[in-house]
Amino acid sequence: MPRKATTSTTLAAARRPDHVGWLVRGAALAFLIPFLFADLLGVPRDGYYAIYVVAVLAFGALWLHATGQDPVAMLRRNLRWGLALGLVAVAATAGLVFMNGATGRPGGLPFAGAILWRGVVYGAVDGVLLSVIPILGVFAACSGRPLRERSRRAVAGIGALALAVSLGFTAIYHVGYPDFRGSKVTKPLGGDVVWSLPTLLTLSPVGAPIAHAGMHVTAVVHAYHTDLFLPPH
Numbered sequence: 082m083p084r085k086a087t088t089s090t091t092l093a094a095a096r097r098p099d100h101v102g103w104l105v106r107g108a109a110l111a112f113l114i115p116f117l118f119a120d121l122l123g124v125p126r127d128g129y130y131a132i133y134v135v136a137v138l139a140f141g142a143l144w145l146h147a148t149g150q151d152p153v154a155m156l157r158r159n160l161r162w163g164l165a166l167g168l169v170a171v172a173a174t175a176g177l178v179f180m181n182g183a184t185g186r187p188g189g190l191p192f193a194g195a196i197l198w199r200g201v202v203y204g205a206v207d208g209v210l211l212s213v214i215p216i217l218g219v220f221a222a223c224s225g226r227p228l229r230e231r232s233r234r235a236v237a238g239i240g241a242l243a244l245a246v247s248l249g250f251t252a253i254y255h256v257g258y259p260d261f262r263g264s265k266v267t268k269p270l271g272g273d274v275v276w277s278l279p280t281l282l283t284l285s286p287v288g289a290p291i292a293h294a295g296m297h298v299t300a301v302v303h304a305y306h307t308d309l310f311l312p313p314h
Contacts, residue, residue, distance in 0.1 A: 098149055099147075099148075100218050103147065103148060103218060104219070107144070107250065108215075108249065110136065110140055110210075111250050115255075115312070116257040120258065130198065130199065133203070138206065138209075155286055159283040162288075166278065167279040167288035168291060168295075169279075170278060170295070174276050174292050174293065178304060181307065200294060200297040200300070203311075204296065204298065206290070207290075208289040208292065208293030209286070211247060211273060212250075212277040212289035215246040216246070219246050220243060244274070247273055247277050248273050251273040252266055255269050258313055258314075260308070265309075275292065277292075297311060
């Protein structure tokens with residue numbers, strides 16, 4: 082009997098999703114995309130965004146499949162609260178942009194296209210990589226015991242760890258760009274706390290992408306030639 086129990090325990094451990102391993106892979110991806118395509122190869126900005134969007138969405142799909150997570154159930158989790166807090170956070174992230182000076186911008190179709198592509202699409206996908214994957218990945222790694230059965234202190238500890246991992250993703254991602262390898266990297270770290278909160282507080286995957294997209298749309302409108310938002314510069 083003890084032998085059987087040991088074997089069952091080993092098999093259960095072998096079947097357990099490797100959430101930590103996927104977080105490590107995600108962090109590596111966060112650095113390699115800007116380092117390879119923006120720094121070393123110098124791909125033009127909009128072409129770079131296309132590579133980035135495809136890579137992040139493909140990685141997210143692989144992560145969900147490999148760890149056995151249900152994307153529909155994930156989207157439905159606290160959806161209303163995720164939407165509501167995401168929209169509230171848009172005001173805060175927009176405020177971060179308005180703290181910087183305004184620049185000129187194009188008009189007509191190029192401007193409308195930039196709002197959609199650089200603002201909405203790239204901004205939302207940025208929120209997925211920098212907030213959704215690290216935060217939900219940490220909570221999934223700690224899901225051996227339901228949150229409702231844990232103490233408030235334990236849940237708060239998991240939340241703090243999830244935010245720390247999100248900050249780590251944001252730092253690793255930005256140092257992939259040459260101009261963020263210095264004190265400038267502290268600015269997106271401050272922003273990460275703001276745009277991550279909707280997902281951190283609700284575990285909804287829609288909150289952070291909404292907040293992040295709001296910041297990028299504001300950057301396109303207010304600071305089209307920004308040297309802080311919308312990298313690579």
